[in-house]
Structure formats: C-alpha cells, structure tokens
Amino acid sequence: MAVFKLIVCIIAAVVLSSFISRFIPKVSTPLVQILLGVLVTYLPFFPNASLDPELFMVLFIAPLLYLEAHEIDKSALLKTLKLSLSLAIGLAIATMAAVGFILHAVWPAITLAAALALGAALGPTDAVAVSSLGKEASLTQRQRGVLKGESLFNDASGIVGFQFALAAAFTGDFAVGQAAGEFVFSFICGTLFGLIVGALANWVFETVRSLGWETTTTRILMELFLPFLLYLGAEEFHVSGILAVVAAGLFMRFDRTGVGPNVARTNIVSGSVWGVLSFSLNGAVFILLGMQLPGAMEASWSDPHISNAKLIGIIVLVTAVVIVLRFIWVSAMLRIARDTATGRRRPMTIERWRSAAVMTFGGPKGTITLSLMFTIPYYLASGxxxxxxxxxxFIASGVIVMTLLLANFLLxxxxxxRGKDTTAEMVPITIxxxxxTVEELTGRITPDNRRAVLMVIDQYTKRISRLKQRIGESDPQGLERxxxxxxxxxxxxxxxxxxETRAHPAADEATQELNVEACERMLDQIMNTLRHASTDSSSGHTVSQIRGRGRMLQRRIGNLAKRTISKIRHTTPLVSEDQIFARTREIQVxxxxxxxxxxxDEMGQDTYNTEHCSALLLDYRRAEASLQARPNMTGSAEVIQQIDDVKRESYGIELGxxxxxxxxxxxSRAQMRTLRRNIYVMQVDADSGI
Incomplete structure (x- = not known):
C-alpha cells in the first residue's frame, strides 16, 4: 500500500508540474519537478517507501531509450553522426576517467571503482531537459541534432560503463582485460540481439496488419510491451539490454508502413499514448530526484565524519570537471571537423566558440544519470x-541540478x-x-465524411502551394494588413x-427573410474572423469584441427561437437551409x-504593395471561379455543414x-502567437476551395 501511495504522489506531482510550467516558461520543467519532489516529501501523508533499483532501471530506462531511438530524425542523425559519436563514446569515456580519478584522489574514502561508476553515470546527457529549457534559447537544427544524437548513443555507452564499474565496486575485483572483452561482447551481441528482435517485431506487426487483425488496443499494447521484452530478454542472454533497446528502436519501421484511415488513426493514438508516457516517466524521475535530495542531504550532513563544506565543494569540483572537459572536447571536434562544402578545416571564430559553449551547456545531466545512481545496491557482495x-x-543529484541551472540561465x-518572425523562418514552420494537419485529417476520413474532408484537404494543399510561392516575400506583415x-x-x-434590404423590404415575406438571414450569417462569419485576426489588445477593442459577440449571439438566439416556434406549431419555415446557403453564396460572390x-483600385495607389495586391487578387479570383463553377448550389446544405464541421476540426488540429x-x-512563444492568429486570417484562403 505504501508503494501505491508513493506512485500516486509522484503522478500528482507530475500533473501539477505541467500546469506550473505554463506560468513560468523561463524555468525548465525538470527544475520545477525537482522542487515539487522536495516539497512533497514534507507532506504529512507522504509514504516512507522505496523502489527496487533493478525495477527502476527496467521501468524507466527501457521505454525512454526505445522511444528516443525510435523518434529521432534518422537523416539529421546521419548528418551529425561523427560529432555525435565522438561526444557519445569518446567524451563519455573521458568523463568517466576524469571524474573517477580526480574524485578518488580528492576523496580517497570513495573507492576508484565507485568513483568511476559516478563518472560513467555523469556521461549521458538529457535531451528532454534541453527541449524544455524555458523555450527562450534558440538552438540551430544542427546543434539540436548533435545533442539529440549524443543523448541517444551516450546513454548506451554510459550505462554499459557504469554497469562494469559498479560490478567491480560490488565484488571488489576489477580485471581490465576481462572487462574490456566483456564490454565488446556485450556491445556487439546486445546490438545484434536488438536488430534481430526488431526485425522479428517488424514482421509480426506488419503481418498482423495485413491479415486485418490489428486494432488500436492490440497495437499499442504490443508496442508498449516491446521495450520491456527487449531489455529483459537481452539481460537473460547476458548481453547489454540498453544497446538492444536502442538498436531495435532505430530499426523499427512498422508504424511507417501501411496506408488507410485505420492505420493513420492507430498511429495518431499511439503517438499520443507515447507522448503521455514519455512525459510521465521523465517527470517521475525528476520528482524522485527531488524526493531523494532531502534524505541524501540529511544522511550526509548528519554524519559527523563528513564535512558539509567538503561535500558542497566536491559537487562544484565534479561539475567543473564535467563542464570544462566537455567544452574542450566540443571545441576540439569543431576545430578538427571539415567543412562539408570545401572539405577544409575552419578556424575558430567568435561564432564557433559560442556554438561550442552552446553545445557544452546544452548537455545537462538528467534522467539517465539519476536512474543509474538509484541502481547502486545497498550492500556489497560480502554483505x-x-x-x-x-x-x-547526493553528488550526482547536485551535479544534475547545477547543470540544469547553468543550461536554464546561460543558454x-x-x-x-530574439523573437523576429522573418519570412524565411515562418513560412517553413507554417508549411x-x-x-x-493534413496528415491527421487523412486519418479521420470515413465513408460518411470522405467528400467533405477531401475538400478541406484540397484547401490546405492550395495554402501550402501559395506559401511556397511566397518564401521570397519581403513584408509578410504588409500582406497580412x-x-x-x-x-x-x-x-x-x-x-x-x-x-438596404431592411430599408426596402421585398414584397414576399419569404424572400425578405431569406435576404436578411443570408446577410446576417455572412456578416457573423466575417466579424468572427476579424475578431480573431486583429492584433489590437486595447481595452476599447476588447469592448468592441464583446459587443460584437453579443450581437451575433442575439441574432442566433432569435433565429433559433423562430425555428423552434415553427416546429412547435408544426408549420414549415418560410425558407430552408438549402435556400439560405445558396443565397449566402450569391452574396459572397x-x-x-x-x-x-x-x-x-489599390494597385494604382501607394497605400499597399503592388505585389501584395496582386497576390490577394489572385486568391479572390480563385475563390470567385470556384463558387461560380459549382453547377448547383442548392440541395447541398448538409454537405456544406459537414465541410464547415471538418474545417472547425482542422483549425483545432492546427492549434494542437x-x-x-x-x-x-x-x-518560440512569439511564433506560436503569430501562427495562431494566422489560422483565422487564412480563413479567406481556406474558403477558396468551396
């Protein structure tokens, strides 16, 4: 029961951290979670329970590494593979040796094997922590690719090194030659095991899909089961379970094959499940780090044989060793690396030194480091x-916190x-x-809504084509205005x-109601778009928005009341939805x-750019041609309602x-705001296909 209460506390803290992070975006989510972990230990109902280290390794490491390997951009990984492997293997080994020998020399009470184990645990970096560092740092695609690739591979190298060093500390016996041989055997055989199981899993998943046996539930359960099977199976054969999970994650491709709405829908649900699981597991690890800090601190500080100042000094020393060694290594790799275009080595300019510093502080320690330290046994082989x-x-926890703080505030x-939304940046992002959005809409096609969804997808295709043509646009704000x-x-x-319609009513009551209803509906649509597209945040504009929404709601309530009274009296409304739709389209033309x-008229003046007028003129001519080309605009109110529903759904998808x-x-946050506003501005273009 105590373990169950512990799990509930951790989950509650992870959920709370997701809310808090929205209000303090400049502080990384891992730091928030660590603080919550510290606070939750002081709650009166906090249970006194601990998790089995081996269970902790399987429960957290296996699924996180599998997901990281499976989701990584393979093409970007290949482009930065040499630099990533240099950091993941060479730097990880150098960090293990430097931290191990320096820590043992400064504090002999820590055995060399245990110090080497700490150094190996401090090798892996946490790319998840980087991606959540306040959203205020602007890393290039290459820098992100290098950091993510390093995080993937150094997880494996750091964990294998940690396991061998820990085995030496546990038994008190360490043979370099035998350890090297076991390392190579475990490395090669673990990779082969992962590739074989990955190939077999690909065949099983694709066969089940081809036979029509796959359902969303079975697919997700099988996929969640896979990393645990890989890790436990590899450990049974005494090879590296970590390398098996990474190799299989890189090799898996079953979710990239197959077509059809069912496959797409299953992939979407699978992505959502993995997203929740990844955030939960990473959050749980940082919450546990916060929970561990008070106990480790109290145990260390209450020991009269350990100087508190020395303990803090050791944390600062180890952090400095890790940071300085990483900066030297990254700088050397940048100096040695050859330019892809000229094939020559480039001198270290100020920008390249800054890039080296970015990649140095952009590699904080996190999930893997703490998970490894939790697996240290409580007793040696001798008992x-x-x-x-x-x-x-405690030292590892202190280094994690310090590297996270340095990354959070120095990056x-x-x-x-700088929040400059230039066209070169915004157009590819918008595309x-x-x-x-198109990919997700494709997965929601059913026989009933096929026509409506395909028409909306056609709108998005045209929007993408027009955006590609505008990549050279020099003033996107002018076009938006x-x-x-x-x-x-x-x-x-x-x-x-x-x-005019109200001032000169038609002789026929039905015609008059039709004209008024069509004008009011179209006016509501235009006003709604303008309210969302406007960037004015003044109080006067806010009052105007409220008044506009009130008038629109009043008209809709009035129309609904009319139709409700007609149904109660069992009378036929004067006009039908098809008639209103047809008249609305006529007014729109x-x-x-x-x-x-x-x-x-504007093209001959200086108010707006001629190119902007020409581009928008082309859009309106396309909309006009599309509306006039429809042979029969009546009898299609149901289809149009479907299209409107799909469009509203697509806007929700875009926002998501x-x-x-x-x-x-x-x-960035500024880009997010611009994209959200453009969803409503682009409604003019979205209507072009209807």
Missing amino acids: VPFPMRDELI PLLAPN EVLRS LQIEALHWEKEFVRDRLA EAIHHVIGKLL VIQDMFEAGDI
Whole structure:
C-alpha cells in the first residue's frame, strides 16, 4: 500500500508540474519537478517507501531509450553522426576517467571503482531537459541534432560503463582485460540481439496488419510491451539490454508502413499514448530526484565524519570537471571537423566558440544519470553496506541540478531567441503545421465524411502551394494588413446590403427573410474572423469584441427561437437551409466582386504593395471561379455543414500542432502567437476551395 501511495504522489506531482510550467516558461520543467519532489516529501501523508533499483532501471530506462531511438530524425542523425559519436563514446569515456580519478584522489574514502561508476553515470546527457529549457534559447537544427544524437548513443555507452564499474565496486575485483572483452561482447551481441528482435517485431506487426487483425488496443499494447521484452530478454542472454533497446528502436519501421484511415488513426493514438508516457516517466524521475535530495542531504550532513563544506565543494569540483572537459572536447571536434562544402578545416571564430559553449551547456545531466545512481545496491557482495552510497547519489543529484541551472540561465544568453518572425523562418514552420494537419485529417476520413474532408484537404494543399510561392516575400506583415483590410471591405459591403434590404423590404415575406438571414450569417462569419485576426489588445477593442459577440449571439438566439416556434406549431419555415446557403453564396460572390474592384483600385495607389495586391487578387479570383463553377448550389446544405464541421476540426488540429511544436521547443512563444492568429486570417484562403 505504501508503494501505491508513493506512485500516486509522484503522478500528482507530475500533473501539477505541467500546469506550473505554463506560468513560468523561463524555468525548465525538470527544475520545477525537482522542487515539487522536495516539497512533497514534507507532506504529512507522504509514504516512507522505496523502489527496487533493478525495477527502476527496467521501468524507466527501457521505454525512454526505445522511444528516443525510435523518434529521432534518422537523416539529421546521419548528418551529425561523427560529432555525435565522438561526444557519445569518446567524451563519455573521458568523463568517466576524469571524474573517477580526480574524485578518488580528492576523496580517497570513495573507492576508484565507485568513483568511476559516478563518472560513467555523469556521461549521458538529457535531451528532454534541453527541449524544455524555458523555450527562450534558440538552438540551430544542427546543434539540436548533435545533442539529440549524443543523448541517444551516450546513454548506451554510459550505462554499459557504469554497469562494469559498479560490478567491480560490488565484488571488489576489477580485471581490465576481462572487462574490456566483456564490454565488446556485450556491445556487439546486445546490438545484434536488438536488430534481430526488431526485425522479428517488424514482421509480426506488419503481418498482423495485413491479415486485418490489428486494432488500436492490440497495437499499442504490443508496442508498449516491446521495450520491456527487449531489455529483459537481452539481460537473460547476458548481453547489454540498453544497446538492444536502442538498436531495435532505430530499426523499427512498422508504424511507417501501411496506408488507410485505420492505420493513420492507430498511429495518431499511439503517438499520443507515447507522448503521455514519455512525459510521465521523465517527470517521475525528476520528482524522485527531488524526493531523494532531502534524505541524501540529511544522511550526509548528519554524519559527523563528513564535512558539509567538503561535500558542497566536491559537487562544484565534479561539475567543473564535467563542464570544462566537455567544452574542450566540443571545441576540439569543431576545430578538427571539415567543412562539408570545401572539405577544409575552419578556424575558430567568435561564432564557433559560442556554438561550442552552446553545445557544452546544452548537455545537462538528467534522467539517465539519476536512474543509474538509484541502481547502486545497498550492500556489497560480502554483505556490508555499500560505502558512501548516499554521498554518491547526493553528488550526482547536485551535479544534475547545477547543470540544469547553468543550461536554464546561460543558454538564453548564449543563444538568445530574439523573437523576429522573418519570412524565411515562418513560412517553413507554417508549411510544417499545415502538413501535420493534413496528415491527421487523412486519418479521420470515413465513408460518411470522405467528400467533405477531401475538400478541406484540397484547401490546405492550395495554402501550402501559395506559401511556397511566397518564401521570397519581403513584408509578410504588409500582406497580412491587406488581408484584414479586404475583410473590412467585405464587412462594409455586406453591412450596406443588409441595411438596404431592411430599408426596402421585398414584397414576399419569404424572400425578405431569406435576404436578411443570408446577410446576417455572412456578416457573423466575417466579424468572427476579424475578431480573431486583429492584433489590437486595447481595452476599447476588447469592448468592441464583446459587443460584437453579443450581437451575433442575439441574432442566433432569435433565429433559433423562430425555428423552434415553427416546429412547435408544426408549420414549415418560410425558407430552408438549402435556400439560405445558396443565397449566402450569391452574396459572397457579389462581395468578392466588390473586393476585387477595390484591389484593382489599390494597385494604382501607394497605400499597399503592388505585389501584395496582386497576390490577394489572385486568391479572390480563385475563390470567385470556384463558387461560380459549382453547377448547383442548392440541395447541398448538409454537405456544406459537414465541410464547415471538418474545417472547425482542422483549425483545432492546427492549434494542437502549434501547441505541440511550442512545447517541444521547435518554435518560440512569439511564433506560436503569430501562427495562431494566422489560422483565422487564412480563413479567406481556406474558403477558396468551396
């Protein structure tokens, strides 16, 4: 029961950290989780329980490494493979040796094998921590690729080195030749085991899919089961379970094969499940780190034989060794590396020194380091307590916290995110958002909504094509202002038409109601788009928004009341939805003609850029041609309602994609706001296909 309460406390703290991080974006989520872990230990109902170290390794390491290997960009990994492997293997071994020998020399009470184990545990970096470092640092794609590739491979090298050093500390016997041979055997055989099991898993998954046996539930359960099977199976054969998990994760490809809505839907659900699991496991590790700090600190500080000042000094010393060695290594690799274009080595400029510093502080310690330290046994093979276990965990925890703090506060200074949304930056990001939206929409096609979804997908395809043509646009804000002005022209036209209709009512009551209803619906649509597209945050504008929403709600309630009364009286409404839809489209064509005329007038003036007027004119002409080409605009209200529903759903998908990109650190907060606003501005283009 105590273990169950411990798990509940950890989950609650992880959930709370996700909320807190939204309000303090400049502080990384791991730091928030560590602080929550410290605080939760002082709660009166906090249970006094501990997790089995071996269980901790299997439960956290296996799924996290599998996901990291499977999700990494393979093409980006190949481009930076040499530098990543140099950091992952060479630097990890150098860190293990430097920390081990220096720590043993400064504090002889820690055996050399235990010090080497600590050095090996401090080799791996935490790419997840980097991606959540306040979102204020701007790392290049190459820097991100190097750090993620290093994190993937040095996990394996650091863990294998840690296991051998820990075995030597546990038994008190360490033979270099035998350890080297076992290391090579474990490395090669662990990799082969992972590749074989990965190939077999690919065949099983694809066979189940081809036979039609795959369901979302079975697929996700099998996928979640795979990393545990890999790790435990490799350990049974006495080879590296970590390398088996990494090799299989890189080799797995079953979720990249197969077509159809069911496959796409299953992939989407699988991605969501893995996203939640990854955040939960990483968060749980940092929460546990915070929980461990008070106990380790109290045990160390209460020991009269250990100087508190010396303990803090050791943490600073080990952190300095890790940081300085990493900076020297990265700088040397940048100096030795040859330019891909010229094939020559480049001198170290100020920018390259800054890049070396970014990649130095961009590799904080985190999940893997702490997980390894938790696996240190409580007793040696002889039955006596493991010497300095609490102190080793405390030193590792202190180094993790210090590297996270350095990364959190120094990275934004070394690589500031200035928030300049230039066209070269925004267009590829926008295209990526639209492509992700199309992929998710494709997975939601059913026989009933096929036509509507395909029409919306066609709109997105046209938007992507037009964005590609505008990559050279020099003033995207100017085009956006013209789009908003064109919406105001449409609003004025429809408002004048509505006023004229009410001033000169038609002889037929049904015709009058049809004209008024069509104008009001179109006016609501334009006003809604303008409210979302406007960047004015003044109080006057806010009041105007509230009034506009109130008027729109009042009209909708009035229309709903009319139709409800008709149903109660069992009378037929004067106009049908098909008639309203057809009349609305007719007014829309007239409004488009009005805007085209205004754009033609603007092209001869200096108010707006001629290229902007020409581009927007082309968009409106496409919309006009699309509307006039439809042979029968009546009888299709149901289809149009479906399309409108799909469009609203697609906008929700876009917003979700943008939020995911922001949380992953791919875009800045300013870019996120611009993309969100553009969703509503681009409604003019989205309607072109209908």
